[in-house]
Amino acid sequence: MALSEREKYDYVHNVLIKKFQLTQNSNCSALFDLDGSLLVVSDETRRQFGIENILTVLNKSFHLSNVTDENIAILTGFSDQVNIEAIRAACEKMIKLQQIVVSRKVPVSFISLIPRGNIFSSRLVSYIPIFHDSGELVALQTYSSYCNLFGITEYLTILQEKDLESVTIKAYDLPIKLTPRQHEILFLLVRGLSQRQAADVLNISRGNLAKITVESICPKFEIFDADTGELIDRAIKLGYHKYIPQSLCRASIIVLDNDIIDAC
Template structure:
């Protein structure tokens, strides 16, 4: 087994110098050292967590999941209220995930839905172990790409012959909705029944029906309360992917069921 000096030497003499050409590239990539601390990253990655440059990130670790000063810096206004508990919980799970890479020596993929830099953006993360010539894992390199929220409706629309809808931000849609209208339309487009909407939104079923009939349907050129037709139009316009921020919450999804169980990835 390598001692700390040998790990440090390989990291700073081999791994970091080989990473330096990536620093100014527009890609998300990070090197975590043998203590799961950031050793170096691209400036693109640094800016995605509200830092100016990669130098500002050195030493940051998911192990410090309850550091309020760091949480407020990285997550901004989202680091408040009930979100703090979710963020602490899943940051700790990411740290456990990193530890598993040193233990299992395997590549890991997961979806990260934490609100970095005050934004809910889904990232597909790949963790790759970096091996010393001795065969021991001495660091982790991560690669990330932002991915759209996806839905089973995409597959169904393809079967039915509809053209795919390009992903776009909700504020770029031609039909302007209030926050409540957006919530209801998103849930409707994802086949959530009215009874369940009442539990999610905390409003009466009659209120939901009135908003659909008197507000949303009119904006889509429909008369009355034809939820089926409205849901189809919403899907065609891509609203099934446009998750309202009010319905978002911090979360991670590990794409390996065995590993998820190993680190006890329960919800809170």
């Protein structure tokens, strides 16, 4: 038998929130209702995110209607249209992931590359469904922690703090000349992303990425048997893992659950 709205409310506010406040303050964590409204955040979340500012801007909810240019600029420090569009797309993807957790009742993990205060950082984030003792889904909890994603933080910090040319190596510096798209694919692969994850980051199909890798990139490294492992080894020896294309220096969400990627 389904819970009544009153039973859900009582359980969330008298059990979940009280338990959260007792056990989660040292974690970077938050609790949402099934509509995306924020119920409670930990002290650590307040410290790391300046959460009072976030609550004021977003009216305590994480909905598409709140992902406006003005709110993005306030929260991230970016006001140029290119970064705003990338951040908006990343936020929309996070909202979609919340909806997937609610509809499928499964946890989801991803890496978030969204700037705050004009500084890029990478965070490992998990969305966890929370159930009533009856088995009915009643809330969603998030956990996040900093992670070092293939050195991207250092590159992005340099880009923001110094007036430098594009991080992409100039053609005459490259041991083997690649197109911008080939460079993006190779960089992501040599830094440990799977083909599916790399395709998700680049917003292309996995088949298209595999075709470019095998038919265009491998031959340039004198690899003719589609051995991507050998490609990665040779690329690392030539230093391709050290240089990120500037086109990748943008907000993005990297979904870690292969079964979820195609649903985004």
